[in-house]
Structures are given as C-alpha cells and as structure tokens.
Amino acid sequence: MRSVLPILTVLIAIVALWYAAAVKLNSTWTYDQAARAGTEVTFGALVKDTLAQERPVLPAPHQVAKGLWDGLFGQAFTSKRSLVYHGWVTLSATLLGFAIGTVLGIALAVGIVHNRAMDMSVMPWAIASQTIPILAIAPMIIVVMNSLGLQGLIPKSIISAYLSFFPVVVGMVKGLRSPDAMQLDLLRTYNASAADVLLKLRLPASLPYLFASLKVGVAASLVGAIVGELPTGAVAGLGARLLSGSYYGQTVQIWAALFAAAIVAAGLVMLIGAVERATLSRMGLER
C-alpha cells in the first residue's frame, strides 16, 4: 500500500496537466468570440470560459465526469442516451466472444500439445498471426454477416472471439508444456493415461499462464467489440457513441464513452485478476 501516495501524485499531476491543456486548447475559441464581440478577455474570464464550453476541443475533467455521470445515472438504464445501455451492448458482445474465443483457444492448445503434426502445422501461423493487424478485418466480418442476415450481437462476438483466440492459444500451449520432465516421468511411472496427465498435471499447471493470457484476451475482445460497432453506422454500443460523437463534434460524449470503455476494460481485467488470485492461492500456486 506504500504506492498509494505516488499513484495519487501522478494522477493529480495528470489532472492538473489536463486542466492546463484544456485552457490552452480551448482558448482559441474564446479569443475568437471576444474579438468578434470587440471585447478584451481577462485571464480569469478566459479560464472560466474555456472550462465550460459546449463543444470544447478538450473537455475539462469535470465536464467529462459530469457527462459520464449523466450517461450512467442521469436517465433510465434502457434509454438510448444511457451509457449503461450502450455499455451493456458492448459488454455482452465482448463476453460472448471472449467465452467462445477462450474455449476454442484452450481446445486448440490441447490439440497442439498432443499432436505433433498439429503443433508443427498450426503453431507457426498462430504466432505469425499475432504480428498481423487482425482488427482490420472487423468491418468486413460485420458487413458479410449482415448480408448473410446476421446482425447485432453475433458478428461482434465473432470479432471478439477471433481477437481473444490467439493470445489464449499461445499462452495455453506454453502453460500445458510447463510441467517439467520429472513430473511427466512420475505420471508415467503411475501408468497414467494421456487424459489423466492432461486433467491432473497439465491443466492445473497451465492455470497461471491461462490467467495471464485471459487478461490480454479480454482487453483485445473489448477493443474488437468496440471496433465492430463502427461500420454498421452507429446504432448502439460504446463504439457507436464514439462514432456519433465524432460525427457531430460532441467531444464530451466521446470522452464520456471513452471513459466508460476504460471502466469496462478495467473492471474486466480486475475481475479476472481477482479470480486469478483466489484460484491460485487456493491451489498454492501464488507467486
């Protein structure tokens, strides 16, 4: 807990910088207005005006906080203006895709560990695919699915699944191979079957690796769901809020959606972290 003070200092410094930047960036508009009205602006009036504009270049932190608060609690959760509604649209696609991607990823990793041909065929591609900007195909998946009659949740989840799939495969293969030769030999002396080795040694040993990749995977899933909402023309979801905000110059809306996405991401990562700590400490694997 001794790092609370440094973290707070850094956060306060960020907020202070943010306010300074907001005054600086929004001042052009204030000066223009004043020049048109033929008046001079004092520094006090400048600060006051720049921090309370309708469509600022950079909204001040308290404006974003207000936008976020209004979006979260200002209206009914089912309203189209509610960030809870849009957040849920994105979150449900993220979670469904993440679950699919994780299950498929673990299955493929188990196959890779047990079959040499599969390992040599698939593994180089799985690793190479991590260097490819897979996200670029997201709009195409959405549109193709749309022309096949699939809309809404499923296409976005497919993108999310695709993005979380490869980190899980690579991490799980590493994890399933983490038991050392001594442990594998011991199970051989017990005449354990391949299924026993998998269930009783490899899977438990792979859990720390699994959780590490789950954290990467869930963050990628969320990005996939958000980007998946862009090409359908801003219907619902946090990505749609970002896009419509950028269409209409509603900067506060963009920032509020951005922070909502950040909260969702942080919540998901922390949730996995909590499950990780609980599981690993129960298994005595905690570092």
Place this chain on the structure above:
Amino acid sequence: MSRVVSPGWILAAVLAAGAALVDVRVSALLALWLGAWFVNAQIAGGRGRLSRWLVPAIFGLAVLALWELAVRVFGISPVILPAPSAIAARIAASLPVLWADFVQTALKGALSGYLLGCGAAVLTAILIDRSPFLQRGLLPVGNFVAALPIVGIAPIMVMWFGFDWQSKAAVVVVMVFFPVLVNMVAGLKASEPMQRDLMATWNASYWQTLWKLRFPAALPFLFNGLKIATTLALIGAIVAEFFGSPIVGMGFRINASIGQLSLDMIWAEIAVAALAGSAFYGLVAFIERRVTFWHPSQRRQ
C-alpha cells in the same frame, strides 16, 4: 507405420465416406484436407530443419486450396467470400493503389508515430529512472492504461490533428507509449547489483553506468516492448482511418470498399496489412538479434 492407422484416421475415413453420401462436394473438400493432413503427419514424424518449414507451408497451402475449392464448388458469391485467386488478381491489378495506401498508413501514419512514441517512452523511462517515487506512481498507471481500449481516442485525435496522417501518428504515439515505457523501466532494473557495484568501484558516473551497463542490460526488455508495439502501431493507424481520412490509406480503402461490396479489395488490403505487419515485426526482431546477440534467448539452440 502402425501408428499412422490409428482410430482417428479410421474415424476420418468413415466421416469422409458418410459425407460423400450427403454431398459429393463435401467429400472432395474432406479428401483434400485429410490428404494434406496425412502428408503433414508423415513429415512431422521426422526431425530436421526442412520439416520445420515444410509442415506449416503445406498447412497454409492446404487452407488456401480448400478455400479456393470451396468457393468454386459451392459457388459462393464474391460479395461474401472471394476466392484466393480473385484476391491475387485484384492485388496484381491494383498495385499502385495498394502502394499508395501502404505509404499513407504504414509509413506516414504508423511508422512516424511508432518512432515518436517509442522514443518518448524510452526518454521518459530514463527521466523517471532516478525517482523511485515517480516509478511507483507511473508504473501501475502505465500498466492500467496499457490494458485500456486506447484506439478509442482515434476520433479525438482526428478532431485535433485533422484527417491526414498526423492524427493517425498521434493515435499510434499514445498506443505504443505505455507498453514500451513499462518494459523499459523494467529493463533499467535488470542489471545485477554486483555489476552496478563494479561500475561504482570504477568510479563510473551515473550516465556512464547508464550508457555502458544499464542501457545494454535493458535492451532485451526494450525490444520486447518494441515488438508488441509494432502490431499496435499498425492497428492504431488503420482503425484511426475509420474515423476520417483523406481518400488514401488502408483503413480508408477497407471502409470505402465495404460500401461498394468489393470484398476482393478488402482482402487485398488485409494481405498487404499482414505482409506489412510481419515485415515490421521481422525487422524489429532482426535488429534485436543484431543488437542483443549476447542474450541467452538469442543464442542458437
């Protein structure tokens, strides 16, 4: 050879025969797949450098052939899935366009942002190196930010820096900054106390120790961050173009081609993106091998 005729293969053969009863076309695809798999299973049994390359190559070619065959025998519409041959034809026909998009997105947007962002991150890491207080504060924040969906700042950057590549570079700067920062700070801690003590007994100054011991020791960590950042840079540059761009660029082309339902163009752009991403990663990995040749992970096995 008895291992080859395992229950799995018998099952697969039965499956193929059963599929033939339902639809002859399915069994043709299955036969192709099983044939390629059989060859791979044979090669994978042996060891050697050649099979390490051959097996994934056969797998990749089999997937391409399967794709081509499936599109042809099932007559899949090109607005759903174009055949690889159609994509190749499209790439060959529109090389100038693809090159212009590559220059706009990969070189101007991604690469300039990557260099700026990584440079800023390394400098920041060195600046906060002397202050454990700042490190304890910045590292959790940096780790936290690295997990956030940072691509979301793209509309803001487009608003600030305009439609051209500058806004894409700005998104890339923010995206690559934190992974590189976190890795570089960890790297600067990587030298052993014994080594640092040795430098102290030689009366080395802070900067001498930094330059001659700690910076080289940090390089493996730094390159780890730099490699993660290559992918992020391309993703950031492409996705930022979805929020507004001039009429050139990979993200723009993907978005515009969706409207025209010319999926072969999208696949062509994806092929270019894949090539650019792999080449970028490969280049950084190559530099890493030359610069950190002394590190255990770079030694020949």
